Structure formats: structure tokens, C-alpha cells
Amino acid sequence: MSRNSFAVRTYRDDAVVLRTHKLGEADRIITLLTRNHGQIRAVAKGVRRTSSKFGARLEPFMVADLQLVSGRSLDIVTQAVSKGSYGGKIAADYDRYTVAAVMTETAERLTDVDGEAATAQYLLLVGALASLSRGDHAPGLILDSYLLRALATGGWAPSFTDCARCGATGPHSAFSAALGGAVCHACRPPGSPSPAAETMELLAALLSGQWAAADVSAPQHRREAAGLVAVYLQWHLERTVRSLKHLERA
CATH class of the missing domain: 2.40.50.140 (Nucleic acid-binding proteins)
Structure with a gap:
């Protein structure tokens, strides 16, 4: 043949x-x-x-x-x-649709060069789309959990407790996307944001899949967490995720 x-x-x-x-x-x-x-x-x-x-x-x-x-x-x-x-239920709801668009654009960016983690990225994306279509959790929470896990799978796992630079035991009150997440006072770059402790706890819960804690988080902490995730995502992808601009964060 x-x-x-x-x-x-x-x-x-x-x-x-x-x-x-x-x-x-x-x-x-x-x-x-x-x-x-x-x-x-x-x-x-x-x-x-x-x-x-x-x-x-x-x-x-x-x-x-x-x-x-x-x-x-x-x-x-x-x-x-x-x-x-999943497409029908997602496309019928604007919030779900815009969240799914960010997910698929991120998955495309993360796998266009590095194919080694493609299977893990595939399983992660399918699970997130399924959860989104079922309405298991708030769309924004599903998105931020997916983005953090996708970045971790790609080799950029953030820290939300110990210092990402020196390893000093946390929790810490500053965040640096460039250094990998939470940073202690000694490692903190000038101008680094100081998220609320509840925001850092929410981020840690989203990364580890602790949905019981994430689902009862307050709106202001969800907004702050979403902003930090977006900065962290675009820093490590080294380019803009265009579909992020269409998100409507409550």
C-alpha cells in the first residue's frame, strides 16, 4: 500500500x-x-x-x-x-459565550507552539466548557479557574500563599504577575498591588478547585481576582487575549 x-x-x-x-x-x-x-x-x-x-x-x-x-x-x-x-447552551447566553471565547482563545495560544501538554489542555478545556454549559458555577469563576489551571498546566503555576520569588512562608499581601503571584515585603517590586486577603484566598480556591469556598465569595473579591488573573494571563502569554475585552464583569 x-x-x-x-x-x-x-x-x-x-x-x-x-x-x-x-x-x-x-x-x-x-x-x-x-x-x-x-x-x-x-x-x-x-x-x-x-x-x-x-x-x-x-x-x-x-x-x-x-x-x-x-x-x-x-x-x-x-x-x-x-x-x-456544548455550543448551543453557551451561545444562547452572552456571559457564557464571552467566557467560552476567552477559554478557546487561551487554549489556542497555549497549544500553538507547545504540543507536549496538549492532552492535558484538551481535557481541561472540555471539562470547563461542560461545566459552563451546565451552569455549575458563575461563568466568571469558571473562567478564572480554567485560566489559572491552564497556565499551571503550561508551566506557569502561580503561588497565592508563599512568596513566588524566595519561598517565604505566606500568606503575603502583595501580588506580582512577573514574579509568579504572591510576594513577600522583601521581594515586592515597587507599585505591586495589594489584594485583599479574601481575594488571594479566592484565587487559591479557584486554582485548586475548592468550589465550596469559591461559590460563596463576595462580588468585590471576584472582581479583584478577575483583574489579577487577566494581568497574569497576558503577562505570561506575552500578548493580548483579544476576547477579554468583550467580558462583562459584574
């Missing part, structure tokens, strides 16, 4: 749709985060036609079992079986 034959180039994988854009009159280019093959870009032919059998399964935030054929620059989607129909 030829190494370039259709059968040899065919593979299957679970994937979450990060984003799509139009190609020609009926096709789409889809950016996917797969469970086993990292981030890929593929063409879904004919999915914009009303007669398409799997067009709805390849919308943003959907999770599907895909069959693909490897191509020179873009792979081709030949089959899609739904595994997580």
Missing part, C-alpha cells in the same frame, strides 16, 4: 472546536484542539450547506469524535460524531 494512500493518511481523534472561518462558498477552516494530536487546522467541506450532515457538530465549543485525512497544509474532516454538544 502506498505511504501516501488515503487509508494511510486517515486518522481519528477527539477534538474541541476552537474557532472557524469561512472558506469559499460552502467550506470552513476549523482550528481544533485534539486529545492526541495537539492543535490542528482542517477543512470541513460543504459544512455551510443546509444539507450538511455534520455542520452543526463543527461549531465553536463543540466536542466531537472526528475522522480526518492528513494533508500538506490542512487536514480534511471526513466524519464527525458529537461527543459534547
Whole structure:
């Protein structure tokens, strides 16, 4: 059998749709985060036609079992079986939609170069989208928990108790995104913010998945935590997350 034959180039994988854009009159280019093959870009032919059998399964935030054929620059989607129909419920609510957009943009940024942690990032993103679609917690809390965990998975785990620079036992009253989170008085860079103790506790709860504590947090601490997460995210990604500007923080 030829190494370039259709059968040899065919593979299957679970994937979450990060984003799509139009190609020609009926096709789409889809950016996917797969469970086993990292981030890929593929063409879904004919999915914009009303007669398409799997067009709805390849919308943003959907999770599907895909069959693909490897191509020179873009792979081709030949089959899609739904595994997580999260897109409809998320798209129907503006807060959930904007939160999901930040999640998928972040996942795309974190996996476009480093494919080693792609499986862990895939599982983290799918879990967050599922929780968001079910309304398990406030959308903003789900987002900040996801962002902190995604960054930790990518190698930028923040500290919210001991000093991120010297390791001095905390808690500490200052925060530095550049140094990795909480910092003691001796390590604190000039101008570093001093979050409320409750905000730092909330951040630690979101990172570790202590939802009982996070769900009863006060609005002012959620707002302060969200601002620190956004700064930490964009510092370590070294670029702006464009979808953050669409978030409406209560």
C-alpha cells in the first residue's frame, strides 16, 4: 500500500472546536484542539450547506469524535460524531459565550507552539466548557479557574500563599504577575498591588478547585481576582487575549 494512500493518511481523534472561518462558498477552516494530536487546522467541506450532515457538530465549543485525512497544509474532516454538544447552551447566553471565547482563545495560544501538554489542555478545556454549559458555577469563576489551571498546566503555576520569588512562608499581601503571584515585603517590586486577603484566598480556591469556598465569595473579591488573573494571563502569554475585552464583569 502506498505511504501516501488515503487509508494511510486517515486518522481519528477527539477534538474541541476552537474557532472557524469561512472558506469559499460552502467550506470552513476549523482550528481544533485534539486529545492526541495537539492543535490542528482542517477543512470541513460543504459544512455551510443546509444539507450538511455534520455542520452543526463543527461549531465553536463543540466536542466531537472526528475522522480526518492528513494533508500538506490542512487536514480534511471526513466524519464527525458529537461527543459534547456544548455550543448551543453557551451561545444562547452572552456571559457564557464571552467566557467560552476567552477559554478557546487561551487554549489556542497555549497549544500553538507547545504540543507536549496538549492532552492535558484538551481535557481541561472540555471539562470547563461542560461545566459552563451546565451552569455549575458563575461563568466568571469558571473562567478564572480554567485560566489559572491552564497556565499551571503550561508551566506557569502561580503561588497565592508563599512568596513566588524566595519561598517565604505566606500568606503575603502583595501580588506580582512577573514574579509568579504572591510576594513577600522583601521581594515586592515597587507599585505591586495589594489584594485583599479574601481575594488571594479566592484565587487559591479557584486554582485548586475548592468550589465550596469559591461559590460563596463576595462580588468585590471576584472582581479583584478577575483583574489579577487577566494581568497574569497576558503577562505570561506575552500578548493580548483579544476576547477579554468583550467580558462583562459584574
